[in-house]
Amino acid sequence: MHELLELCAARGFSGLEWAGGLPGTVGGAIRGNAGAFGGEMKDSVVDVISTDISGSSPMITKRGARACAFGYRDSIFKNAAKGEVILSATFSLVRAAPETVAKAIAEKIAWRAARQPLDYPNVGSIFKNVAWATVPDAVRNNEELARHVKTDPFPVLPAALLIDRVGMKGVSFGGAMVSQKHPNFIVNACDADASHVRKLIDLVRHEVHAKFGVTLEEEVESVSELPGTPRRRTI
Ligand SMILES: Cc1cc2nc3c(=O)[nH]c(=O)nc-3n(C[C@H](O)[C@H](O)[C@H](O)COP(=O)(O)OP(=O)(O)OC[C@H]3O[C@@H](n4cnc5c(N)ncnc54)[C@H](O)[C@@H]3O)c2cc1C
The missing domain is CATH 3.90.78.10 (UDP-N-acetylenolpyruvoylglucosamine reductase, C-terminal domain)
Structure with missing residues (x-):
């Protein structure tokens, strides 16, 4: 998540600033529909690609956000699709000034450090x-x-x-x-x-x-x- 936010700040993509200071990977955050400061992963996820490695022939599945069944710290990857590993995801973000995005992320990190x-x-x-x-x-x-x-x-x-x-x-x-x-x-x-x-x-x-x-x-x-x-x- 940290690397993704760095990329958002560098390129001027807005939408994930709430995740400033959220530890962990993108896959983990999608699985748990991580959220903070009024934002959640589900707000920006367009689709998710995952694979079920439990069977003999791995299946690749692509789900739109609705099919991911996001809820409060919850998604299909904790329930019906529990055995699946998230490989990639597409996010919908909007253009913004890089320094504005970077500032918003830094504020969230500082808030966490203080509390x-x-x-x-x-x-x-x-x-x-x-x-x-x-x-x-x-x-x-x-x-x-x-x-x-x-x-x-x-x-x-x-x-x-x-x-x-x-x-x-x-x-x-x-x-x-x-x-x-x-x-x-x-x-x-x-x-x-x-x-x-x-x-x-x-x-x-x-x-x-x-x-x-x-x-x-x-x-x-x-x-x-x-x-x-x-x-x-x-x-
Ligand atoms: C200091 C601190 C602050 C936090 N603040 C917040 C917060 O504000 N909001 C919030 O929602 N959470 C918060 N968390 C919890 C944590 O950041 C999230 O749960 C995080 O998104 C988990 O991601 P991870 O990669 O660390 O997953 P892990 O903890 O490594 O794994 C969690 C689960 O996800 C599964 N998983 C991991 N990667 C994948 C993948 N690619 N595909 C399928 N399953 C996978 C693992 O098997 C495991 O079952 C905080 C944690 C800490 C330590």
Whole structure:
């Protein structure tokens, strides 16, 4: 993604600036319909070419954006087309002054650096934000929480807010710690392994459910839980 954004800035292509500072590959971002700052991959993807390598004769498939079934951090590549590897994609972008595109990307990178614990190893947001339409009445009627509802990519209550309100900021298990800077991040503060992170994730989810009746859904995917993958320390 970083290289793609550099290319956009150099050539003056606008549309993906929201992804400034988004780590990872284009394929990974399409699979998870990555998004930030009101933008998502689905907004610019025209089509995606992928291959299914599970069979004896690999099939190449080209899908338009609609057929990719993009949703909130979701796409067909997480579901019906789970075994497919994304090979390439076409994006629809608009012409803009290169310096304008570069400035917008730099602003997003600076925003992340100021608010996310990028000085520690981490895997990004642990939980998805919570769809406001699904929260229990007690949460909906809580004026203080309601003030923090964001409309990105639809009305959601930030998971970080709920984690903060149950006092989990700075709580650690083993070497893993709920970030003080951004409580929806768990950082490797001191030689953490995946089991420390898993314990903290479970604890956070338990505390939030106990206080608010909201079940946080993980945005991260634990590699050891994927079918056919040997257990290993991953996070
Ligand atoms: C500091 C930080 C900030 C982050 N901020 C955001 C954010 O703002 N918004 C957001 O949406 N995400 C965010 N993330 C999460 C992460 O950037 C995205 O999930 C990213 O798009 C994943 O891409 P990746 O290449 O790293 O995939 P990986 O983590 O390597 O893989 C994720 C999954 O995608 C699959 N995959 C990877 N490449 C392909 C491919 N070519 N074809 C098919 N499947 C593939 C992998 O098999 C795996 O199942 C953040 C992460 C960090 C660490």
